Amino acid sequence: xxxxxxxxxxxxxxxxxxxxxxxxxSLAPAIAAAGIAGxxxxxxxxxxxxxxxxxxxxxxxxxxRAVRAIEPAPPDPTSQALVEIAVQYDGxxxxxxxxxxxxxxxxxxxxxxxxxxxxxxCGFAPGFAYCAGGDPRLHVPRRGESxxxxxxxxxxxxxxxxxxxxxxxxxxxxxxxxxxxxLWDLDRDPPALLRPGVRVQFVHTDxxx
Amino acid sequence: xxxxxxxxVQPRAGSLEVLASGPLATVQDLGRPGQAHLGVGTSGAxxxxxxxxxxxxxxxxxxxAGVELTFGGLAVRAHGRLVVALTGAAGPVDVDGSPTAMDTxxxxxxxxxxxxxxxxxxxxxxxxxxxxxxxxxxxxxxSTDLLAGLGPRPLKPSDxxxxxxxxxxxxxxxxxxxxAASGADVRVRIILGPHDDxxxxxxxxxxxxxxxxxxxxxxRVGLRLAGPQLDRSVDDELPxxxxxxxxxELPSAGLLPGAIQVPPSGRPTMLLVDHPVTGxxxxxxxxxxxxxxxxGQLRPGQRIHLRAAAPTS
Numbered sequence: 001x002x003x004x005x006x007x008x009x010x011x012x013x014x015x016x017x018x019x020x021x022x023x024x025x026s027l028a029p030a031i032a033a034a035g036i037a038g039x040x041x042x043x044x045x046x047x048x049x050x051x052x053x054x055x056x057x058x059x060x061x062x063x064x065r066a067v068r069a070i071e072p073a074p075p076d077p078t079s080q081a082l083v084e085i086a087v088q089y090d091g092x093x094x095x096x097x098x099x100x101x102x103x104x105x106x107x108x109x110x111x112x113x114x115x116x117x118x119x120x121x122c123g124f125a126p127g128f129a130y131c132a133g134g135d136p137r138l139h140v141p142r143r144g145e146s147x148x149x150x151x152x153x154x155x156x157x158x159x160x161x162x163x164x165x166x167x168x169x170x171x172x173x174x175x176x177x178x179x180x181x182x183l184w185d186l187d188r189d190p191p192a193l194l195r196p197g198v199r200v201q202f203v204h205t206d207x208x209x
Numbered sequence: 210x211x212x213x214x215x216x217x218v219q220p221r222a223g224s225l226e227v228l229a230s231g232p233l234a235t236v237q238d239l240g241r242p243g244q245a246h247l248g249v250g251t252s253g254a255x256x257x258x259x260x261x262x263x264x265x266x267x268x269x270x271x272x273x274a275g276v277e278l279t280f281g282g283l284a285v286r287a288h289g290r291l292v293v294a295l296t297g298a299a300g301p302v303d304v305d306g307s308p309t310a311m312d313t314x315x316x317x318x319x320x321x322x323x324x325x326x327x328x329x330x331x332x333x334x335x336x337x338x339x340x341x342x343x344x345x346x347x348x349x350x351x352s353t354d355l356l357a358g359l360g361p362r363p364l365k366p367s368d369x370x371x372x373x374x375x376x377x378x379x380x381x382x383x384x385x386x387x388x389a390a391s392g393a394d395v396r397v398r399i400i401l402g403p404h405d406d407x408x409x410x411x412x413x414x415x416x417x418x419x420x421x422x423x424x425x426x427x428x429r430v431g432l433r434l435a436g437p438q439l440d441r442s443v444d445d446e447l448p449x450x451x452x453x454x455x456x457x458e459l460p461s462a463g464l465l466p467g468a469i470q471v472p473p474s475g476r477p478t479m480l481l482v483d484h485p486v487t488g489x490x491x492x493x494x495x496x497x498x499x500x501x502x503x504x505g506q507l508r509p510g511q512r513i514h515l516r517a518a519a520p521t522s
Binding site: 007008009010011012013015028032040041042043044045046047048049050052055121122123124125126127128129130167186190191192195196 | 242243244245246247248249251347348357358359399400402403460461462463464465467468485486487488492494495496497498
């Protein structure tokens with residue numbers, strides 16, 4: 001309950017600032033589940049939860065009062081779905097990440113698959129999930145210059161996160177591999193393979209497949 | 210992007226055939242709220258009030274799908290007898306060469322051709338048709354989200370838009386004029402924050418006292434604003450020799466339409482409906498909800514004044 005700072009975001013939003021992604025992962029589902037009147041979207045991010053409201057039905061002050069009263073509900077990690085994603089670790093930045101981390105390419109692969117990651121939030125593009133909770137030795141900065149084209153299925157690292165590009169797009173993350181998994185499929189319900197709270201286990205597959 | 214829908218190749222009773230689409234014509238309703246946590250933004254009409262009014266005139270629920278035109282240029286042929294209405298940015302409009310009016314409902318007979326010219330002022334014109342544009346919804350909405358690549362692709366000649374057959378209780382509204390989109394300087398009211406404390410007091414003052422110009426690289430994602438540079442305050446958490454070289458980074462946070470975000474260049478962007486769901490630039494201020502439709506009608510070259518309003522007023 002402490003260290004929760006609320007800032008108005010225009011007259012249609014309330015930005016809840018928290019200490020870290022763990023606090024976000026505990027509070028965002030609790031806010032969404034509270035069913036606060038007039039709240040139309042709850043957007044978790046790295047250290048914030050943005051609560052969007054319909055100004056014809058409520059206002060920022062009323063939503064702030066409701067949000068202050070909400071107890072965070074730490075997720076039970078074992079209750080969350082586990083998604084396996086098969087990866088060919090042959091990304092153009094694998095060697096660079098091996099150098100930056102001091103792990104070498106094989107060490108990077110071993111660390112990436114060592115334990116499940118957890119989706120903290122989605123953004124950037126439909127189905128793009130920011131997965132956290134991996135080996136802290138894999139924290140690397142974004143590339144100095146972003147690429148204008150990153151192929152769909154690219155598996156990448158930036159900061160404390162790993163992610164998979166759902167479709168071809170520009171991007172500045174370090175590319176370490178690729179997958180054929182369909183991250184975003186409109187014929188699936190929900191279309192996003194990775195949603196906040198889902199655990200993700202990356203699996204090393206052979207380049208020959 | 211999905212294709213428009215099945216069954217669109219052959220004109221059929223109750224459809225609009227696109228003959229010319231102008232610079233940008235997209236299908237829009239009130240968007241797909243409630244899915245931002247999946248990385249899906251709301252999108253929808255840039256001028257929501259204008260779409261709602263067009264739907265009321267055409268005898269639809271306010272959230273029915275219509276066509277959003279950017280700088281006019283639309284020509285459509287009616288297949289079957291239709292009732293339509295145009296709102297928003299006003300320009301020359303004719304049916305088979307006979308001038309007709311904005312902000313009123315009128316019939317299109319089978320085969321009639323409706324032409325919507327370039328607006329005199331404002332950027333976006335809305336066409337509603339009784340029954341609504343009935344392309345297949347994607348995630349609960351027929352809106353085209355250009356950034357996310359969701360919904361129908363922008364219209365092009367020879368597209369055929371199916372018109373819904375559902376009949377609604379139609380409270381007759383003959384004429385519903387909206388606010389005329391201004392071609393002169395426009396005042397847009399903003400609420401400072403949430404990250405105004407990232408900027409120097411001078412930058413915050415310049416934000417609300419300067420004249421800003423909407424630049425050419427503006428679209429449904431956002432309006433780039435030309436004006437003075439908005440400098441960030443020096444980060445006192447870093448040693449001074451570092452703070453000038455390392456721009457303080459904001460962890461990715463949720464975004465809303467109307468957010469005025471400022472990248473390290475100091476040049477602000479006012480986000481519109483197809484904005485990214487999250488972003489890493491500080492937001493110095495947010496446009497008041499009531500003025501968002503106004504922002505959706507601004508055109509490149511137009512000058513605006515941002516005025517700070519109290520959050521509760």
